[in-house]
Amino acid sequence: MKEAHGRTVYVFQTMSQTVTPQFAYPDNVARYCTSNDLHPALKAAVRIAWESFAPVRELTVDLDQDPETGEQTLLIRVASTLSVEEGLRRKRQYTQRLAASASADARERIRLLFDIP
Numbered sequence: 001m002k003e004a005h006g007r008t009v010y011v012f013q014t015m016s017q018t019v020t021p022q023f024a025y026p027d028n029v030a031r032y033c034t035s036n037d038l039h040p041a042l043k044a045a046v047r048i049a050w051e052s053f054a055p056v057r058e059l060t061v062d063l064d065q066d067p068e069t070g071e072q073t074l075l076i077r078v079a080s081t082l083s084v085e086e087g088l089r090r091k092r093q094y095t096q097r098l099a100a101s102a103s104a105d106a107r108e109r110i111r112l113l114f115d116i117p
Helices: 026-037 039-052 086-101 105-108
Strands: 002-004 007-014 017-025 055-067 072-080 111-116
Touching: 002 086, 017 026, 026 039, 026 055, 026 072, 039 055, 039 086, 039 105, 039 111, 072 105, 086 111, 105 111
Parallel strands: 072 111
Antiparallel strands: 002 007, 007 017, 055 072
């Protein structure tokens, strides 16, 4: 993790291959992660999403607020070129991998939306 131009930037690597060259969270996401001790869980969730939905067209993280309850959650949006069937299969894989790497509290605070053609 490093700071760049007021944004928290992560570099993800698996083995010798760079998964995402750089990923910058908006400031409000970084603050939410700090106040809820979610940096490690979000880093894992983004890495798992990137790997699970490859090839990824776009991946963003935003702070989302439920208009009825005011509850805030982190929302990972990932767009991929997968078929519907393959996207659903990979969503299950993502969920299983996240369950193995993040606490129940962190999983409640991190949501995933995926967009496939």
